[in-house]
Amino acid sequence: MKVLKTKKLYVGDGSVKENVYIGFEGSEIVHVGDETGGTYLGEFEVVTPAFIDPHSHIGMDRAGEPWYEEEANETMDSILPYLNAEESVYMDDKAFEESVDWGVLYSVVLPGSGNMIGGRAALLRNWKRNIDEAFVKYVGVKAAMGYNPRSTTSWRGTRPYTRMGAVALFRQALSKAQADLEKMRKGKVTWDELDPISKALIPVLEGRLPFRIHVHKEDDIAIIKRLAKSFGFKYTIDHACDVHTEEGFRLIKSLGVPLIYGPIDSHPYKVELKHESYKNVKLLIENMPEVTAIMSDHPVVLQRNSYLQLRFFMKYGMSFAEAIKLITSNAAKIANINAGEVKVGKLASLVAWDGEPYVLGSTPQLVIGEGEIVRS
Known part of the structure; x- marks a missing residue:
């Protein structure tokens, strides 16, 4: 010992x-x-x-490489739930080494939010040398609401121009997977006969994997609530940075789902982030969901610095012992790891x-x- x-x-x-x-x-x-x-x-x-980052793009958007070589978003279509995030990760991204230097040992790596459904989120060990050693498990399927999926009209495939168009594509894919699941249960089709989209979405419909939903605005969170009621899927709220009222945070808490908040130290670079502020942390603390964690969204906030965001929770009254849960035990619950x-x-x-x-x-x-x- x-x-x-x-x-x-x-x-x-x-x-x-x-x-x-x-x-x-x-x-x-x-x-x-x-x-x-x-x-x-x-x-x-x-x-x-050890610290756990429940939402990042580390190894996909890599240090020292030009922006056009990043691999967080696949542009060939807007509904791609069968992608595996770790298959676009290089473990020699020096950000992994620097994260380990500062105690961040686990990353949940997700595809980006340019697609309505972007692929499986992977839990990785930051200190390992190659992806086979680093990979732990899949911990969700990435989805996105709001501005990002409707901002990609120049990409390939069927693309939404509006939020209602994006939601329609999301609903269409889930309806198809739900129908295929029912056919399979009745013996009308076999698993091997299903298309890759349905195969990737059925574990979500059956509750075996949650949706990890990129969302910033309160209205889009309300739409997620409606969709979850229709299809019965489990999910997490990722970001919620534009929520800035007590009513908005009460809505999130009422959903009874995990919140992965942030990143807090980033620049609000688009209209749907116009209400983003570290001051919103005060309202979050007053209306905090039972399982709340914070993210780096690396490289938006460098993962090695993610723990520094805890200062805002301490500013508004949390002890460090309570605040550290946001990047340790609570993040572990979301990542489903015994750490x-x-x-x-x-x-x-x-x-x-x-x-x-x-x-x-x-x-x-x-x-x-x-x-x-x-x-x-």
Whole structure:
């Protein structure tokens, strides 16, 4: 067993412990408590769970490459649920290395939002060298509402010019998949006879994968509510950056679905973001869904800096112990991974710091990914 001691432990569930020993064997934490034997790795000021980014395009939109070589959006058609995000990821994107330097060990990588349905979202281990080692699982199917899918009329395939056109394409694809699922249940068709779009959407209709829905404005969120009622799919709200009223945040909370908020430190570069402001965080805190996380949307906010967005939650009254849940335990729930908390039975993915992570100048001294020392 490998063991380290910390003066302060942010568990990841909102609690804090002092002067504890953390032991792990293989990829799993096996001890959190009093002094214990084992291979001693040292004493540190602070330990936190490794950070998890629940929404990014890291490895697809790559550092050091011109914009026209990015691979976050496939332009051949607007309904492409059968795409796999990780198949456009290069693990030699130096952003992965820099993310690991700052304790971000997991990324949910999604296709971009230029398509109404863009493909499967992949959970990746940031510290691995190739995509086979990095890939963990699929954690959703990307969809998009609002301006982005209707802004791509120059791309190939059938393209919407309006929001109502985009929603119509979305509804058409789901209706077709729903009809195909019913035919298959009745024995009228086999799985092999279904087209790739229906095959990719049936797991969503059956509740095995959620839609990960890019959406900014309150009206588009209301449309999602209507569609989910019609088709019964599970989903997350990703972004919601234009929501700026108490009524809007109450609507999101009433849906009972996870919210992946942000990015907060980005520039509002389009009309549907005209109400974006860090000041909206105050309303979010007052009306926060049970499972709320924050994103980098890398490269919109560099993933290595995603944890710095927690300062806005602290500004409006959250303790750091509570705020860190937004990039640890809550993000782990969304990504469906047994991490995000420093507890027995959880994956040994954690970060040892030389000071409080929210203090300018503090830096990780030891980063452990599933029991493997990846930075020292």
